[in-house]
Amino acid sequence: MSNDNNEVLVDVQGVDRVFRRGSEEIHVLQKLDLQVRRGEFLALMGPSGSGKSTLLNLIGGLDRPSSGTVAIGGERIDGLNDRQLAAWRARHVGLVFQFYNLLPVLNAQRNVELPLLLTSLSAAQRRDHAVAALEIVGLKDRNSSFPTQLSGGEQQRVGIARAIVTDPTILLCDEPTGDLDQKSGDEILSLLQALNREQGKTIIMVTHDPHASARASRTVYLNKGRLLAEKPE
Amino acid sequence: MKFAGLVWSNLKRRKLRTALTVLSVLVAFLLFGFLGAIKQALVGGVEMADATRLIVRHRVSIVQLLPVAYEARITRIPGVVSISPQTWFNGIYQDPKNFFASMPVAPASFFDMYPELALPAAQMQAWQATRTGAVVGRALSDRFGWKIGDRVPLVSPIWPKAGASETWDFEVVGIFDATKKGFDTSAFYFRQDYFDEARQNGKGTIGWYTVRIDNPANSAAVAKAINLEFENSPAETKAESEGAFAQGFVQQFGDIAVIVTAILAAVFFTILLVAGNTMAQSVRERTSELGVLKAIGFSNEHVLSIVIAESLLIAALGGVLGLGFALLIVAAAAPALATYLPGFFLPAKNLVAGAGLIVVLGLVAGILPALTAMRLRIAEALRRSA
Numbered sequence: 001m002s003n004d005n006n007e008v009l010v011d012v013q014g015v016d017r018v019f020r021r022g023s024e025e026i027h028v029l030q031k032l033d034l035q036v037r038r039g040e041f042l043a044l045m046g047p048s049g050s051g052k053s054t055l056l057n058l059i060g061g062l063d064r065p066s067s068g069t070v071a072i073g074g075e076r077i078d079g080l081n082d083r084q085l086a087a088w089r090a091r092h093v094g095l096v097f098q099f100y101n102l103l104p105v106l107n108a109q110r111n112v113e114l115p116l117l118l119t120s121l122s123a124a125q126r127r128d129h130a131v132a133a134l135e136i137v138g139l140k141d142r143n144s145s146f147p148t149q150l151s152g153g154e155q156q157r158v159g160i161a162r163a164i165v166t167d168p169t170i171l172l173c174d175e176p177t178g179d180l181d182q183k184s185g186d187e188i189l190s191l192l193q194a195l196n197r198e199q200g201k202t203i204i205m206v207t208h209d210p211h212a213s214a215r216a217s218r219t220v221y222l223n224k225g226r227l228l229a230e231k232p233e
Numbered sequence: 234m235k236f237a238g239l240v241w242s243n244l245k246r247r248k249l250r251t252a253l254t255v256l257s258v259l260v261a262f263l264l265f266g267f268l269g270a271i272k273q274a275l276v277g278g279v280e281m282a283d284a285t286r287l288i289v290r291h292r293v294s295i296v297q298l299l300p301v302a303y304e305a306r307i308t309r310i311p312g313v314v315s316i317s318p319q320t321w322f323n324g325i326y327q328d329p330k331n332f333f334a335s336m337p338v339a340p341a342s343f344f345d346m347y348p349e350l351a352l353p354a355a356q357m358q359a360w361q362a363t364r365t366g367a368v369v370g371r372a373l374s375d376r377f378g379w380k381i382g383d384r385v386p387l388v389s390p391i392w393p394k395a396g397a398s399e400t401w402d403f404e405v406v407g408i409f410d411a412t413k414k415g416f417d418t419s420a421f422y423f424r425q426d427y428f429d430e431a432r433q434n435g436k437g438t439i440g441w442y443t444v445r446i447d448n449p450a451n452s453a454a455v456a457k458a459i460n461l462e463f464e465n466s467p468a469e470t471k472a473e474s475e476g477a478f479a480q481g482f483v484q485q486f487g488d489i490a491v492i493v494t495a496i497l498a499a500v501f502f503t504i505l506l507v508a509g510n511t512m513a514q515s516v517r518e519r520t521s522e523l524g525v526l527k528a529i530g531f532s533n534e535h536v537l538s539i540v541i542a543e544s545l546l547i548a549a550l551g552g553v554l555g556l557g558f559a560l561l562i563v564a565a566a567a568p569a570l571a572t573y574l575p576g577f578f579l580p581a582k583n584l585v586a587g588a589g590l591i592v593v594l595g596l597v598a599g600i601l602p603a604l605t606a607m608r609l610r611i612a613e614a615l616r617r618s619a
Contacts, residue, residue: 090530
């Protein structure tokens, strides 16, 4: 993957995603096109059930479209099998979840090390990388704390450290401030903004919060599985 | 190995549940080891049997006696190398509860016949020089604290002694050991010539012959020839391999192997359900965590392996501890049981089978939960955390 900043990194073309519930077909995404350039910080907004998280899952290789194509950095991922997709995610995607999704049995450092278990790094190298990632998110001194010993904001920082520790191509955030108070939410948004501006990370963030979307460099809106041309009233 | 820390951390998530599951596996393997040692003690004679030895007894039953004259006739049969007589004496020492096997034998031919038993040469000489001399096994001498020179009076309900006294007085002139682990050293042997001379009745008869043959492959043919030799005589014989004789003896208690296997099968089936339930609960409880692992790049095979590894680790912890405790308990109890259950020990083959069982238990208990974890759809698993 090249690092040209005008390059289209995420290219979603004519994507449909249909779920079946008994005999009923639910079209969550319909003929959706979306391009995201490398280095963009894109906010994806829309009401509940509009298909934001489904779109994020398709871009992150967590799900496959019913039809249409998804290419990341020029590589089609919609046709990869489960094993290929898992390996692709490990190399290219960092995920940040609304509820942090840290493993409660592991301390902060070992949570951050998790994606590195899939690399050929030695234990010492994994530790060094995890400490560096925790330093970036301002939690170097909390590396031995377990999730239950951390505040929500701190847990989300660990979640972000885990997402960036492999230096992924793209960072996908699903409501990263949705479970935080405003102050902690602001800190997380500042951190994401810094990762975008200072390290050139391409970020796609699903959010309901206009305050959060204001931090992004571009916002797109979804409704009933379609992208809207402009912000709805 | 990279995932070992993750596997271990997952087991520590619910320490009490993991400990109880490990404990139940431990008890199952303790039972496996203990019952294995009991089975070994009961059927060990079959395994210890020498393929070049035949037992020749009366065709009707071992209680019926054979003439001593058969010895010379059997010796002449082609394939027979040597022969040694024995008779069940049923000696009682002080109290009927002090049971042990006691038999008159011919000293030289007996120890030649059983190289699994070792008697020092000086003690053999002393025995041959002492008509009332007896040699006792190490386990028996330990049980009663007998030492060389001790006098041991026995009474036999089968063989009353000629004369005024009912008591057979013996002098301990030797203590023999086993040269092969598990071989019985709980018996009491005394001289056939003294026995024949001093008994009130049955003179000129013995209980059975042990016969050494030249080639195990000829076992059936030699046995047949021996039986033919005495066909239509007042004391027809039944000659069979030592293994078959021991098997027949053990089967008086029932089919020990089947009983032990049935008990263990029931125990392990229960433990399989316990361990399987633990793993299933464990996977259910962390559906979202497994979803996260898959989301960040762990493949289906990684997730499958992690859950299987957890199951194997539980089985290994419980199994190794259980077998270890069984080894310790059996080793500690063996001396006290030596005269009741000679050959009571945990054979190496049982430990190997136990190791195999640990792997099977771990795999079978873990496979369904592991498949469930492997098949989790990421988006669905992550939704459950919301």
